[in-house]
Amino acid sequence: xxxxxxxxxxxxxxxxxxxxxxxxxxxxxxxxxxxxxxxxxxxxxxxxxxxxxxxxxxxxxxxxxxxxxxxxxxxxxxxxxxxxxxxxxxxxxxxxxxxxxxxxxxxxxxxxxxxxxxxxxxxxxxxxxxxxxxxxxxxxxxxxxxxxxxxxxxxxxxxxxxxxxxxxxxxxxxxxxxxxxxxxxxxxxxxxxxxxxxxxxxxxxxxxxxxxxxxxxxxxxxxxxxxxxxxxxxxxxxxxxxxxxxxxxxxxxxxxxxxxxxxxxxxxxxxxxxxxxxxxxxxxxxxxxxxxxxxxxxxxxxxxxxxxxxxxxxxxxxxxxxxxxxxxxxxxxxxxxxxxxxxxxxxxxxxxxxxxxxxxxxxxxxxxxxxxxxxxxxxxxxxxxxxxx
Numbered sequence: 001x002x003x004x005x006x007x008x009x010x011x012x013x014x015x016x017x018x019x020x021x022x023x024x025x026x027x028x029x030x031x032x033x034x035x036x037x038x039x040x041x042x043x044x045x046x047x048x049x050x051x052x053x054x055x056x057x058x059x060x061x062x063x064x065x066x067x068x069x070x071x072x073x074x075x076x077x078x079x080x081x082x083x084x085x086x087x088x089x090x091x092x093x094x095x096x097x098x099x100x101x102x103x104x105x106x107x108x109x110x111x112x113x114x115x116x117x118x119x120x121x122x123x124x125x126x127x128x129x130x131x132x133x134x135x136x137x138x139x140x141x142x143x144x145x146x147x148x149x150x151x152x153x154x155x156x157x158x159x160x161x162x163x164x165x166x167x168x169x170x171x172x173x174x175x176x177x178x179x180x181x182x183x184x185x186x187x188x189x190x191x192x193x194x195x196x197x198x199x200x201x202x203x204x205x206x207x208x209x210x211x212x213x214x215x216x217x218x219x220x221x222x223x224x225x226x227x228x229x230x231x232x233x234x235x236x237x238x239x240x241x242x243x244x245x246x247x248x249x250x251x252x253x254x255x256x257x258x259x260x261x262x263x264x265x266x267x268x269x270x271x272x273x274x275x276x277x278x279x280x281x282x283x284x285x286x287x288x289x290x291x292x293x294x295x296x297x298x299x300x301x302x303x304x305x306x307x308x309x310x311x312x313x314x315x316x317x318x319x320x321x322x323x324x325x326x327x328x329x330x331x332x333x334x335x336x337x338x339x340x341x342x343x344x345x346x347x348x349x350x351x352x353x354x355x356x357x358x359x360x361x362x363x364x365x366x367x368x369x370x371x372x373x374x375x376x377x378x379x380x381x382x383x384x385x386x387x388x389x
Contacts, residue, residue: 001119004178008067008112009135011075011170015105016139017147017163018078019047019216022098023224023242024147027235028156029094037225039091041348043098044221048341050102052334056192058107059330063323066180067111075171078104082164086157104167109136110330111178117317117325118181123261123388125317129310130257137253137307140219140246148239192327195320203384204316208335210377211274214281214370215306216340217347218299219245225351226363231292241296245303252307259311260388266315267386269308274378276305281371288360288367309336318387343370 022029022044029035054074061070081100088094109132116128150159195201219242227233227241256273260266280302287294313332320328347366354362 001115001179004068004174005112005115007170007173007177008071008108008115009132011071011105011108011174012112012132012136013139013142014078014163014167014170015108016136017143018082018098018101018105018139019044019051020140020220020242020246021143021147022221023219024143024235024239025151025156026221026224027228027238028151032156033089033091033094035091035094036352038348038352039094040225041221041344041351043091043095044217045341045344045348046095047098047102047105048216048337048344050099050341051106052338052341054103054106055110055330055334055337056327058110059192059327062107062111062114062326062330067107067114068175068178068180071107071111071178072171072175074107075104075167075174078102079164079168079171080104082160082167086160086164104171108174109133110326110333113313113317113329114326115181117329118322122318126260126266126311126314127257129314130253133307133310134250134253134257137246137250140249141243144242144246145236145239148236152236192324192331195324195328195331198319200319200385200387201316203381204312204319205332205335206377206380207270207274207312207384208316208332209339210374211270211306211312212309212336213339213343214277214374215245215249215303217343217370218366219249219303220340221344222347222363222366223299226288226295226360226366227292230288230360230363231295233292241292241299244296244300248300248303249307252304253310255304256308256311260314264388265386266311266318266388267381267384270311270315271378271381273305273308273311274374274381277302278371278375278378280305281367281374285364285367285371288364289358312336315384315387343373 022040026040078101081097085097112132116125224238227238259269280298283298316332350365351362354365
């Protein structure tokens with residue numbers, strides 16, 4: 001079991017890498033392929049939308065076929081997408097490649113969570129979920145300064161081609177090492193509609209919609225254009241900023257993991273962390289023209305406090321019956337990932353339509369969008385019912 005979980009966590013490292021690597025590649029892709037910030041926002045959006053579109057089918061597949069076949073088969077699709085990215089010459093090819101990579105990455109975290117829910121004590125779920133994302137977030141770190149250095153040394157095409165090989169080998173490792181947990185013995189059937197009939201999960205779904213959206217959108221793309229256009233950073237300097245944000249996200253995931261057991265609440269841990277994230281986002285909007293150290297500090301703080309994703313999953317999971325566990329965790333993941341793709345399209349439009357002078361004006365619109373939408377989700381979450389295991 002543990003070797004299989006290690007393979008799935010390695011796949012999740014790649015998932016975190018791919019969702020964030022455009023921020024570092026943005027400067028070189030703009031030069032080599034003549035793509036715009038809106039094109040890159042669209043490509044990033046396609047990754048998240050393809051990832052989200054797979055969640056409900058994956059939920060059914062986890063319950064029916066198990067995590068081994070589900071994760072290994074789709075990860076192979078991701079490897080094909082990375083190959084296409086490495087040879088892309090147009091914005092359209094980048095978007096298709098990102099969509100295929102999103103499909104490939106879509107099952108790996110939920111496959112791990114499915115095994116945790118079926119094979120470990122319920123009280124340990126939040127800690128295990130946070131640990132998985134914390135380790136997986138090393139991919140976020142790898143997509144910052146290490147990626148910048150690799151692109152500088154080898155070029156972006158050979159670097160992405162090497163990533164395609166690593167992705168393919170990871171798919172093989174999942175097929176060889178993952179062991180499916182025992183099936184639920186209840187024999188009961190059900191669908192995602194049964195989950196949506198539970199009033200208790202709707203405020204949690206509202207929180208899922210916004211808990212990961214701002215930091216994923218900013219770290220995944222907008223950090224690059226913002227620091228390049230406003231502060232004159234090159235790809236290497238952008239990678240350094242991304243490194244600090246990635247480290248903060250790793251630390252935040254590990255910090256959130258045990259807090260529900262220490263404090264006896266999931267709701268108020270989640271609410272407090274995301275309320276602080278909202279303050280950071282409004283700070284980015286208000287001080288977009290401030291020295292780069294200010295923006296970096298606010299982004300690092302948002303990365304730390306905005307790492308509540310596994311805790312929100314744990315909160316929602318506590319309401320799901322065993323026979324709907326696969327569908328349940330993937331429903332939560334759908335609400336966590338799909339809004340990021342939508343937000344990237346929206347923020348791309350906001351950035352493109354905003355005044356171009358001063359240079360921070362387009363990014364003020366982006367920061368304000370993330371701040372307001374996150375604040376609304378946090379307010380709705382106040383209606384949720386607290387539950388721990």
